[in-house]
Amino acid sequence: MGEAEQFDGGIFDASLEGGRAAAVIRFRTGCVEARVASGPCYELPYAGLRIELGGHSGRVVFLRGAAEGRVIFSEAKGFLEAVRERGGMTVEAAHEAVTSGINRDRRRGRGLWLIAAVVLAGLVWLIPLGLRAGVDGAVASMPKSVDAQLGELAAMEISRTGPTVDDPRAAAFAQEVVDKLVAVLPPEEREYAFKITVVENAQVNAFALPGGRMALLTGLLKRADNADMVAAVIAHEISHVTKRHGLRHMVRSLGVVAGLQLLLGDVSGVAAVLAQGATLAVITNYSRDHESEADAVGMQMLAKAGFDPAAMPAFFEKLKSLDASEMPKGLEWISTHPDHDSRIAALRALLPTAERGKAAVLKNSFAEAKAAVKGD
Amino acid sequence: MSNLLVSRIDERPDFPLLRVALEPGQKVFAEPGAMVTMTSGVKLTAGFRGGIGATIGRALGGESLILSTYTATESGEVAFAPPSLGDIQHVRLDGSGTVLVQRGAFLAHGEGVEVSASWQGARGFFSGQGLVMLKASGRGDLFFNSFGALIPLDVASEGLIVDTGFIVAFDDTVDYRVRSLPNARSGLFSKLKTFFMGGEAIVCEFSGRGRVWIQARQLGSYLSWVHPYRPVKQRSSDD
Numbered sequence: 274m275g276e277a278e279q280f281d282g283g284i285f286d287a288s289l290e291g292g293r294a295a296a297v298i299r300f301r302t303g304c305v306e307a308r309v310a311s312g313p314c315y316e317l318p319y320a321g322l323r324i325e326l327g328g329h330s331g332r333v334v335f336l337r338g339a340a341e342g343r344v345i346f347s348e349a350k351g352f353l354e355a356v357r358e359r360g361g362m363t364v365e366a367a368h369e370a371v372t373s374g375i376n377r378d379r380r381r382g383r384g385l386w387l388i389a390a391v392v393l394a395g396l397v398w399l400i401p402l403g404l405r406a407g408v409d410g411a412v413a414s415m416p417k418s419v420d421a422q423l424g425e426l427a428a429m430e431i432s433r434t435g436p437t438v439d440d441p442r443a444a445a446f447a448q449e450v451v452d453k454l455v456a457v458l459p460p461e462e463r464e465y466a467f468k469i470t471v472v473e474n475a476q477v478n479a480f481a482l483p484g485g486r487m488a489l490l491t492g493l494l495k496r497a498d499n500a501d502m503v504a505a506v507i508a509h510e511i512s513h514v515t516k517r518h519g520l521r522h523m524v525r526s527l528g529v530v531a532g533l534q535l536l537l538g539d540v541s542g543v544a545a546v547l548a549q550g551a552t553l554a555v556i557t558n559y560s561r562d563h564e565s566e567a568d569a570v571g572m573q574m575l576a577k578a579g580f581d582p583a584a585m586p587a588f589f590e591k592l593k594s595l596d597a598s599e600m601p602k603g604l605e606w607i608s609t610h611p612d613h614d615s616r617i618a619a620l621r622a623l624l625p626t627a628e629r630g631k632a633a634v635l636k637n638s639f640a641e642a643k644a645a646v647k648g649d
Numbered sequence: 650m651s652n653l654l655v656s657r658i659d660e661r662p663d664f665p666l667l668r669v670a671l672e673p674g675q676k677v678f679a680e681p682g683a684m685v686t687m688t689s690g691v692k693l694t695a696g697f698r699g700g701i702g703a704t705i706g707r708a709l710g711g712e713s714l715i716l717s718t719y720t721a722t723e724s725g726e727v728a729f730a731p732p733s734l735g736d737i738q739h740v741r742l743d744g745s746g747t748v749l750v751q752r753g754a755f756l757a758h759g760e761g762v763e764v765s766a767s768w769q770g771a772r773g774f775f776s777g778q779g780l781v782m783l784k785a786s787g788r789g790d791l792f793f794n795s796f797g798a799l800i801p802l803d804v805a806s807e808g809l810i811v812d813t814g815f816i817v818a819f820d821d822t823v824d825y826r827v828r829s830l831p832n833a834r835s836g837l838f839s840k841l842k843t844f845f846m847g848g849e850a851i852v853c854e855f856s857g858r859g860r861v862w863i864q865a866r867q868l869g870s871y872l873s874w875v876h877p878y879r880p881v882k883q884r885s886s887d888d
Contacts, residue, residue, distance in 0.1 A: 282745060283746055283822070294745065326821070327857040328823065329767070329821040329822075329823070333746075333822055335858065344858050346858070354861070551661055
């Protein structure tokens, strides 16, 4: 770097038209020189030179003389270093003052960035929580008729699963289990129209629709060891209904507007979505926290109604042990309910808290119900 | 042929009209809808000038995505008018710095000038300047407009305080920070109270060296003043 080094910048001086002009800046021995396009050259001696940083970007270097008025400035890269290099000892103190200011601002800047990052991370964490609370609040404020509306829309899902089993031994048994369980619910939860249909299907499965309609698949009836196991699954499904998981899930996936449409009796939007074959995915593909809640609530209900609460973890154990190759569709129920090992463990941990009521006596026989459905 | 435009601003200061004389091949760029008259030798084309960045920048800066280009095929003249009453300012950029223009105040520019976005962040929000201002750089002519009369003020070493909402444009050799007036009562609550209930408690303080263009009226205050005189539409009782 020699005498030839120059920077684009500008100068403020009272003698200039408008008080300022663009200039080419060079560092001479003893002074900084700014030459404007119209020809004249303006100088500022290094002695008494004040250096300031500013401008909108904060990166414009202003060189002020001892006397007020003339200011040479540039935002060009390397300008500040050139001032230090060419000005030598004379500008050292002024240069030092500016660079320490820059470093202080940089440290402060880093601090602010850190705070901003922490705040942002907090928001990213809080927003989903807030949305979830919003959904739950919206669902809680909707009347129970909305659940029934949604259940009606999805009712065809039951007939789509398989033909209804009319044999009174199976149908009456299933409905009696439902009635026994519903009898121990708090009064406001009993308002749903709980009705179960036994459907001929080899899958080991049962499901509930919002509003209280349920389906029990014959595969499950066949595989269960006793009435308590059937009751355990039904108690779990009833809990989905009373905790309104179907509506919650639909509002989460389709938006609150869909819920409001149901509330106002305008079912066209929701019906259109359901008609596209998304029925079960939209309504019964519950999240893991919904499943856990249904397990816990279902176990209390099961015990209170006089069934054996241990039947719930026992049923999951049985499903787990069913050989997948022997029964390819056997694990269906468990596959939509993931992470069954931890589920079984969680249910076992809940067992001591389950207060068992007077042992349930069923008028309909489990063995006869099981015999009534076709085997595989 | 020069990049620089020959221009005249007529009918100042209330209802000004910018008239730009164009030599063959010369261009001027303006907000769509700003054109009032043009001679038939001037060709109008519209497009997203300056690439995606500049286009989005303009949109964030309260301007149109599209910029109209007026090219002279023979000597002619184009006249432009800003949307509101007020004045027009002509600034010739010499390359020594850039000019920051308030949201919505941009009217037109000549060749050699680039208009892009400049992020203002929190201080832009609190000062009412908007999160993005427009930044005009290069060498050439820039025209912007105000609401009310335009007054150029020079910022010297003693600094300058301007109430928010009156700033139209400023040189990038000056900088502003948002602060509360020193004689406003201290304490967070009273600061917030003054901020939300009006008054001059929040101001922009300029420092550095350069020019600030302010406007003699503020649109928001003017609209509040007009509001009580607006006729109220009566809702008929049968709907």
